[in-house]
Amino acid sequence: MALVVQKFGGTSVGDLDRIRAVANRIKAGRRAGDQIAVVVSAMAGTTDQLVKWVTQIGGADHDRAEHDVVVASGEQVTSGLLALALQAIGVPARSFLGWQMPLATDAGHGRARIKALDPTEIRACLDQGQVAIVAGFQGLAPGQRVSTLGRGGSDTSAVALAAALGAERCDIFTDVDGVYTTDPRIVSKARKLDRVTYEEMLEMASQGAKVLQTRSVALAMQHGVRVQVLSTFDERPGTLVVDESEIVEQQVVSGIAYSRDEAKVTLVGVPDRPGVAATIFGPLAESGINVDMIVQSVSADGETTDLTFTVGRADLERTAATLETMRKQLGCRQIVADGEVVKISVIGVGMRSHAGIAHVMFRTLADRGINIQAISTSEIKISILIDEAYTELALRALHTAYGLDAA
Amino acid sequence: MALVVQKFGGTSVGDLDRIRAVANRIKAGRRAGDQIAVVVSAMAGTTDQLVKWVTQIGGADHDRAEHDVVVASGEQVTSGLLALALQAIGVPARSFLGWQMPLATDAGHGRARIKALDPTEIRACLDQGQVAIVAGFQGLAPGQRVSTLGRGGSDTSAVALAAALGAERCDIFTDVDGVYTTDPRIVSKARKLDRVTYEEMLEMASQGAKVLQTRSVALAMQHGVRVQVLSTFDERPGTLVVDESEIVEQQVVSGIAYSRDEAKVTLVGVPDRPGVAATIFGPLAESGINVDMIVQSVSADGETTDLTFTVGRADLERTAATLETMRKQLGCRQIVADGEVVKISVIGVGMRSHAGIAHVMFRTLADRGINIQAISTSEIKISILIDEAYTELALRALHTAYGLDAA
Numbered sequence: 001m002a003l004v005v006q007k008f009g010g011t012s013v014g015d016l017d018r019i020r021a022v023a024n025r026i027k028a029g030r031r032a033g034d035q036i037a038v039v040v041s042a043m044a045g046t047t048d049q050l051v052k053w054v055t056q057i058g059g060a061d062h063d064r065a066e067h068d069v070v071v072a073s074g075e076q077v078t079s080g081l082l083a084l085a086l087q088a089i090g091v092p093a094r095s096f097l098g099w100q101m102p103l104a105t106d107a108g109h110g111r112a113r114i115k116a117l118d119p120t121e122i123r124a125c126l127d128q129g130q131v132a133i134v135a136g137f138q139g140l141a142p143g144q145r146v147s148t149l150g151r152g153g154s155d156t157s158a159v160a161l162a163a164a165l166g167a168e169r170c171d172i173f174t175d176v177d178g179v180y181t182t183d184p185r186i187v188s189k190a191r192k193l194d195r196v197t198y199e200e201m202l203e204m205a206s207q208g209a210k211v212l213q214t215r216s217v218a219l220a221m222q223h224g225v226r227v228q229v230l231s232t233f234d235e236r237p238g239t240l241v242v243d244e245s246e247i248v249e250q251q252v253v254s255g256i257a258y259s260r261d262e263a264k265v266t267l268v269g270v271p272d273r274p275g276v277a278a279t280i281f282g283p284l285a286e287s288g289i290n291v292d293m294i295v296q297s298v299s300a301d302g303e304t305t306d307l308t309f310t311v312g313r314a315d316l317e318r319t320a321a322t323l324e325t326m327r328k329q330l331g332c333r334q335i336v337a338d339g340e341v342v343k344i345s346v347i348g349v350g351m352r353s354h355a356g357i358a359h360v361m362f363r364t365l366a367d368r369g370i371n372i373q374a375i376s377t378s379e380i381k382i383s384i385l386i387d388e389a390y391t392e393l394a395l396r397a398l399h400t401a402y403g404l405d406a407a
Numbered sequence: 408m409a410l411v412v413q414k415f416g417g418t419s420v421g422d423l424d425r426i427r428a429v430a431n432r433i434k435a436g437r438r439a440g441d442q443i444a445v446v447v448s449a450m451a452g453t454t455d456q457l458v459k460w461v462t463q464i465g466g467a468d469h470d471r472a473e474h475d476v477v478v479a480s481g482e483q484v485t486s487g488l489l490a491l492a493l494q495a496i497g498v499p500a501r502s503f504l505g506w507q508m509p510l511a512t513d514a515g516h517g518r519a520r521i522k523a524l525d526p527t528e529i530r531a532c533l534d535q536g537q538v539a540i541v542a543g544f545q546g547l548a549p550g551q552r553v554s555t556l557g558r559g560g561s562d563t564s565a566v567a568l569a570a571a572l573g574a575e576r577c578d579i580f581t582d583v584d585g586v587y588t589t590d591p592r593i594v595s596k597a598r599k600l601d602r603v604t605y606e607e608m609l610e611m612a613s614q615g616a617k618v619l620q621t622r623s624v625a626l627a628m629q630h631g632v633r634v635q636v637l638s639t640f641d642e643r644p645g646t647l648v649v650d651e652s653e654i655v656e657q658q659v660v661s662g663i664a665y666s667r668d669e670a671k672v673t674l675v676g677v678p679d680r681p682g683v684a685a686t687i688f689g690p691l692a693e694s695g696i697n698v699d700m701i702v703q704s705v706s707a708d709g710e711t712t713d714l715t716f717t718v719g720r721a722d723l724e725r726t727a728a729t730l731e732t733m734r735k736q737l738g739c740r741q742i743v744a745d746g747e748v749v750k751i752s753v754i755g756v757g758m759r760s761h762a763g764i765a766h767v768m769f770r771t772l773a774d775r776g777i778n779i780q781a782i783s784t785s786e787i788k789i790s791i792l793i794d795e796a797y798t799e800l801a802l803r804a805l806h807t808a809y810g811l812d813a814a
Contacts, residue, residue: 016460016463016464019464020464050484053423053484053488054487054488054491056423057423057426057427057488057491057492057495058488058491058492058494058495059495062491062494062495063490063491063494065501066487066488066490066491066494066501066502067487067491068487069483069486069487069490069502069504070483070484070487070488070491072483073480073481073483073484074480076476076477076479076480076483077457077460077477077480079476080461080473080474080475080476080477081460081461081464081465081473081477083470083473083476084461084464084465084469084470084473084474084477085464085465087465087469087470087473088464088465088466088469094472094473095473095476097476097553099506100551100552144507145507146504
């Protein structure tokens with residue numbers, strides 16, 4: 001008998017019929033002999049509505065602790081309704097709110113971090129033959145206050161619960177049926193991956209593949225929780241996110257992610273002297289702007305150079321404004337901001353032991369006449385920045401070049 | 408500096424604008440120097456929606472503990488939103504859920520009774536100059552479960568909080584501006600009462616005047632909490648519900664209540680022998696049917712008699728069915744059920760020391776040709792049952808006869 005944690009997202013519990021369908025799915029899992037603890041999100045749309053009310057009544061700079069009181073109510077409702085739906089089909093069940101376990105967090109309301117999850121009550125519930133239904137996304141902050149974990153926090157709740165219970169697996173039910181080699185809406189030959197490593201999933205999540213929250217993947221990796229991403233709406237197995245040791249025949253490249261949330265800034269004619277990077281990036285860091293790729297071209301005249309870097313597209317205006325105030329100090333000729341770029345990342349743990357992966361990428365793009373504007377690499381990832389207009393062309397070409405196309 | 412508890416009902420917090428209006432009202436109260444603890448209901452309509460979901464998904468015979476988890480979310484939302492609305496206009500405030508105080512209840516989920524309310528946290532909050540916003544209707548049951556107090560439970564929460572804090576007053580803000588001598592929609596000359604005693608309010612509430620829940624009035628009487636009923640939507644004082652000693656010049660009759668929730672059952676030709684009442688009313692009590700008035704006519708032939716009694720209109724069918732199964736055993740000739748009756752009650756603590764109050768009632772109705780079908784009395788109340796068609800005529804005539812008409 002295995003102990004499995006199942007997490008159902010907002011669309012999976014979007015109305016009463018879907019909650020009933022989830023209950024039936026859990027019942028089927030129990031027939032297979034598993035002990036099941038469930039984590040639920042709020043009904044789709046509920047959290048948005050509650051956040052809107054909070055912002056309308058409290059303004060942009062509102063008390064995050066009260067925000068959490070209001071917003072946590074969404075998961076409370078679905079946890080109770082799912083317990084009732086299970087009972088209605090003869091499956092004993094009870095709900096647990098964040099404060100009832102408790103799932104203890106720090107005081108960072110609105111984006112609290114988990115400090116500890118006490119599984120005693122949940123385990124007692126499971127050992128009595130009940131399904132434990134946990135309201136996701138919420139916890140108990142110091143001073144007995146309600147906290148929430150931030151957007152997508154229910155994934156993190158589920159992984160934390162699986163870790164605390166030592167669960168066999170954490171199944172994340174969502175509206176896609178797994179992790180794909182790339183976005184199947186763009187590349188029709190994209191394949192669903194049977195298995196992917198934590199490291200790869202982490203890179204994919206942080207590079208724009210929105211299947212799992214980066215934070216929940218990091219937590220799973222830290223605690224060795226085996227995560228499965230699968231669809232609520234069909235019965236096939238999904239993608240397992242596991243330790244590298246569980247993957248026998250590793251592909252060199254596992255997936256290709258892309259992100260349109262990028263923007264490029266180029267400082268033209270910056271004096272080529274030591275310390276100039278600190279002058280530029282210090283103030284940006286202080287403003288909370290994350291800089292990703294940085295490319296400095298070779299100085300042609302030995303005196304000035306061009307410096308290109310990327311920031312989140314949402315931060316572009318603020319970045320440009322910050323730089324404008326420093327222009328004299330920087331002594332650069334021109335500041336060019338470009339929001340029409342895309343970052344494409346080729347990801348695979350096999351890169352560590354294979355040479356020539358980057359070369360395939362550069363040649364493939366060059367063959368299509370696509371100019372690479374910036375490059376950054378990590379041990380298991382190569383990211384490049386290109387003109388947004390070439391997104392689809394580049395993704396399809398790379399997918400084929402790396403041998404990822406479905407047969 | 409007085410400490411006041413203010414309770415705002417569902418229509419008072421029905422949308423964001425109204426919540427803002429409530430916040431302004433609380434701020435004005437604070438300028439007057441009062442410490443204010445607030446109890447809020449769910450936004451109007453929310454509780455109905457949540458109960459509907461619970462019943463649709465859990466069936467009629469659902470787990471009341473999970474019902475409470477779902478339904479308590481409504482007050483959670485308004486407590487957080489009101490705290491935010493106060494903060495937005497510069498008034499420090501924080502929310503408290505039932506489990507945070509805690510307000511401890513028994514395990515009677517869905518209609519739990521209050522065991523204890525620990526005011527320590529609330530008092531600390533008030534002493535820090537904050538407004539404490541308490542989510543009404545909810546508490547903490549044994550086993551750290553969420554409980555609710557049943558419909559109208561927020562009034563009870565407010566009175567319990569006022570008692571625990573030793574508050575100067577408990578203001579119940581609602582959509583009417585006080586307690587009237589009778590229903591002003593029927594009797595245009597109805598007057599708002601400045602003061603009414605607990606006993607009178609209790610009789611009025613249980614006789615159909617729906618301004619306050621019977622239970623909250625009983626709790627206020629028990630703890631000597633001065634309650635004021637007033638309107639959220641105007642600034643005038645409302646009606647004070649207080650101990651008799653606070654009312655200097657007591658009216659003989661304070662108010663006239665009516666209830667259309669009554670039904671009459673007559674057993675014709677019941678053998679006139681000892682024990683027959685027990686034979687009839689035992690089985691009804693076992694079925695959970697409350698019998699109110701009972702009238703037995705004088706036996707004309709010395710052998711049989713007619714027995715009339717009233718039950719709640721909702722119980723009429725079940726009552727008739729129960730009696731039908733006992734018909735042979737009872738030996739009565741006929742069972743007549745009549746749902747078209749109204750109970751009218753004249754209420755006043757002054758009755759204790761004044762004779763002739765009933766006589767005024769009987770003569771007034773006789774003068775209008777209205778037949779009295781049953782009578783019951785208590786120390787401070789006379790109730791009669793008449794044909795429902797005469798409701799308005801009887802109320803107006805009695806209101807005048809007892810000198811209650813507005814000048």
